[in-house]
Amino acid sequence: MVNDLHQIIIEAKKGDQNAFRQLVTAYKGTVFRHAFSLLNDRMEAEDVTQEAFVKAYYSLPKLENEFAFVSWLTRVVTNLCYDKNKKLNKKKLAESEELIENVRMPNASSPIEQSIAKMTIKEAMEKIPLEQKNVLILREIQGYSYSEISELLQIPLGTVKSRINTARENLRKELEKG
Amino acid sequence: MSEHISGELLSSYIDDETDEDEKAIIERHLGICLDCHNEFVNLTLLKEQILKEYLMVDIPVSMEDHVMAKIQQSISQKSSSFINHAAIFVVLSFALVGMGATGPFLSIGLHIFNTLFSIAGGLMYAITSILSAIPYMVEAISAVIFILIVLAIFILRYLVNTLAKTVEAGDIS
Incomplete structure (x- = not known):
């Protein structure tokens, strides 16, 4: 599977559009989830995903190491989401006020479960800073190790550790606020 | 380990990012400290909830x-x-x-070209006369040109390297 994808990346680098289409199929889930979790807006996430792949299509011939494709693509998506987020910031803030609807969970027992009942994870995620959200998503959803995140975002390993911890603490605070 | 485990260490432990020594200390502590154990359970639940929330997201079918x-x-x-x-x-x-x-543009164009050529010729003659009158002027100009060329090569190399790094980072559209 990995070898197949590597071969597809090589073909796509040469300009083979069918190969590139296969790459989109293989990575659209990863890219879309990442964009959606950072932007919390389906339409915007779709736009960013498409933009990221178009950007990838034109920049792919310049990619030196095919094995670095996924982390490179993740960096492209992250940058696009940061840009998009700047544009949407004010709008998103206003929308997030309206979005807070209580979702009750039956027989909630632990404090986290009780707080989840008050606010969904997605809503709470919207309240935490983008830098914190990004490292948490890279870890939880994309499954990157701390050292990979450090390399990908070009920040020290200690910063990754503390940022993930702060993100979790802030997320919990938001969930407890309800 | 009598005091509680720090949030950062517990967070790293949940992500399996601690070394073997830290892992052993944390696990020993979790076995005897209810507060830290509850914190561990809550963080683990939070982690699972995040994963569940975003894995359930529908991926657009016609993205390709x-x-x-x-x-x-x-x-x-x-x-x-x-x-x-x-x-x-x-x-x-x-x-x-x-x-x-x-x-009529042909005659006007030729006239303008002729005048410009005469001016350029005159200027060239004047410049070379001045330069030949000043000692070491040609050597000095040659040295300055050489320095400028070397400087331009260094700047060009720096720009090419910066551009290559930017492209690799996916910043160029």
């Missing part, structure tokens, strides 16, 4: 079609833009040649 359509669109835009520029260049060239060859 949209991406490929956008690529085709940008390719055709680029090629039509090139054709337009080429067409404008050809038309303007023909127009200039036509005007120059047929109308």
Whole structure:
């Protein structure tokens, strides 16, 4: 599977559009989830995903190491989401006020479960800073190790550790606020 | 380990990012401290909830079609833009040649060219006369030109390297 994808990346680098289409199929889930979790807006996430792949299509011939494709693509998506987020910031803030609807969970027992009942994870995620959200998503959803995140975002390993911890603490605070 | 485990260490432990020694200390502590154990359970639950929340997200089915359509669109835009520029260049060239060859523009153009050529010739003569009158001027100018060329090569290399890094980072559209 990995070898197949590597071969597809090589073909796509040469300009083979069918190969590139296969790459989109293989990575659209990863890219879309990442964009959606950072932007919390389906339409915007779709736009960013498409933009990221178009950007990838034109920049792919310049990619030196095919094995670095996924982390490179993740960096492209992250940058696009940061840009998009700047544009949407004010709008998103206003929308997030309206979005807070209580979702009750039956027989909630632990404090986290009780707080989840008050606010969904997605809503709470919207309240935490983008830098914190990004490292948490890279870890939880994309499954990157701390050292990979450090390399990908070009920040020290200690910063990754503390940022993930702060993100979790802030997320919990938001969930407890309800 | 009598005091509680720090949030950062517990967070790293949940992510399996601690070394074997830290892991052993944390596990021993979790076995005897209810507060830290509860914190561990809550963080683990939070982690699971995040994963569940985003894995449930529906992925757009027609993403491939949209991406490929956008690529085709940008390719055709680029090629039509090139054709337009080429067409404008050809038309303007023909127009200039036509005007120059047929109308009064030919004599005016030749006159202007002749005057400019005379001015340039005069300037060249004056400059070379001044330069030859000053001792070591030619050597000094040669040295300055050489330094400028070396400086330009260094700047060019730096720019190329920066551009390559930017492209690799995916910042160039």
